[in-house]
Amino acid sequence: MNTRDAKEILLLYRGPIDDSDPQFRVALDYAKSDPELGQWLREQTKCYDMIRAKLRAIEPPLGLSEKIVRRRPIPFPRDWSRIGQLAAAILISASVTALLMKWSERRHAVAGAQEILVTGEVLDMTCYIASNLSGPEHAYCAKVCIRNGEPAGIKARDGKVYLLTGEPGQSINAKLADYAAQVVTIKGKKSVRDGFAQLQVEEIRKF
Amino acid sequence: MSADLEFENLVRLYYRDLYRFGLSLTGSEADAADLTQETFYIWANKGHQLQNPASVKGWLFTTLHREFLKTCRRQNRFPSESIDERMEDLPNVPAECADRADSRTLLRILGEIAEDFRAPLVLYYMEDLSYKEIADVLALPLGTVQSRISRAKIQLLRRLSETNLPVEHAK
Numbered sequence: 001m002n003t004r005d006a007k008e009i010l011l012l013y014r015g016p017i018d019d020s021d022p023q024f025r026v027a028l029d030y031a032k033s034d035p036e037l038g039q040w041l042r043e044q045t046k047c048y049d050m051i052r053a054k055l056r057a058i059e060p061p062l063g064l065s066e067k068i069v070r071r072r073p074i075p076f077p078r079d080w081s082r083i084g085q086l087a088a089a090i091l092i093s094a095s096v097t098a099l100l101m102k103w104s105e106r107r108h109a110v111a112g113a114q115e116i117l118v119t120g121e122v123l124d125m126t127c128y129i130a131s132n133l134s135g136p137e138h139a140y141c142a143k144v145c146i147r148n149g150e151p152a153g154i155k156a157r158d159g160k161v162y163l164l165t166g167e168p169g170q171s172i173n174a175k176l177a178d179y180a181a182q183v184v185t186i187k188g189k190k191s192v193r194d195g196f197a198q199l200q201v202e203e204i205r206k207f
Numbered sequence: 208m209s210a211d212l213e214f215e216n217l218v219r220l221y222y223r224d225l226y227r228f229g230l231s232l233t234g235s236e237a238d239a240a241d242l243t244q245e246t247f248y249i250w251a252n253k254g255h256q257l258q259n260p261a262s263v264k265g266w267l268f269t270t271l272h273r274e275f276l277k278t279c280r281r282q283n284r285f286p287s288e289s290i291d292e293r294m295e296d297l298p299n300v301p302a303e304c305a306d307r308a309d310s311r312t313l314l315r316i317l318g319e320i321a322e323d324f325r326a327p328l329v330l331y332y333m334e335d336l337s338y339k340e341i342a343d344v345l346a347l348p349l350g351t352v353q354s355r356i357s358r359a360k361i362q363l364l365r366r367l368s369e370t371n372l373p374v375e376h377a378k
Contacts, residue, residue: 047305061240068248071248
């Protein structure tokens with residue numbers, strides 16, 4: 001081994017963490033017998049420590065850990081026989097609900113619904129209501145949340161927020177996820193109950 | 208310990224490291240925060256599949272890196288490049304030189320290094336992972352990881368030494 005070979009190996013040496021790695025053993029012994037190489041190694045290790053300290057001094061934005069914990073999906077027990085039973089129950093319940101909604105829809109024809117156009121930003125309602133998060137900086141999160149089934153909404157220019165829904169029994173989240181945090185115009189049927197406004201989406205146009 | 212507490216402890220333990228890794232890869236604070244959140248979201252859904260509890264850290268880093276690569280593919284960012292640095296190009300960078308550069312400068316220089324080389328270099332500097340663990344996180348052969356770290360490190364130090372040139376030399 002010569003100095004150049006030793007340097008090539010020791011370029012990867014980080015200090016005590018690599019002491020037990022056999023690939024460095026011979027080169028480290030060689031550095032002990034070559035004062036110039038020893039000096040170079042000390043400088044390299046010091047330089048490594050400084051760069052590492054600088055990079056590890058970077059702090060995440062305030063509140064990130066709380067946000068992660070808050071957004072944690074609810075754990076689901078994975079007992080497959082129970083999951084099967086649950087899936088069957090959901091299927092039956094969804095079918096009955098869908099039939100009832102169709103029937104109800106026909107009877108009431110979205111009672112009191114009024115067709116309107118709303119222009120505004122597509123929101124992920126969970127993050128918006130809980131943490132007031134919206135806008136382009138939140139786009140990626142909003143997209144993921146909506147795609148994963150969180151309720152979506154639209155904030156009109158007058159500041160009014162509508163919950164966005166599809167036809168009864170049909171999710172529109174997959175479609176809305178593509179427009180997360182973007183300004184769009186939505187045509188839909190507006191209905192209000194207990195002060196809470198909902199827009200049943202019929203058409204989306206990118207603004 | 209309840210599942211909620213376990214999750215909170217895991218977040219507290221690793222979210223800083225994951226955020227820094229994400230920031231070094233993307234160069235954007237918002238993207239790094241999103242990647243960190245997405246990683247823990249995936250953990251909450253799939254973490255139970257992990258057989259060996261000791262490899263949680265590696266699993267989280269692998270997942271974040273995978274999510275980052277998915278985003279890159281979608282946005283067609285960071286086309287694959289190579290680094291042609293040799294041992295002869297290694298500058299003599301005194302430790303003070305690294306001391307003068309702040310975190311932002313280091314991140315900027317890291318951002319200029321090709322992504323294939325940046326990820327192993329960042330793990331080399333920031334995490335106490337063995338070379339084998341770095342190779343596992345990035346799903347690369349051990350030799351490739353070491354070669355990429357060496358070349359990327361030479362480039363980082365060379366750029367660092369250029370950045371810190373005295374004003375009269377920089378002209």
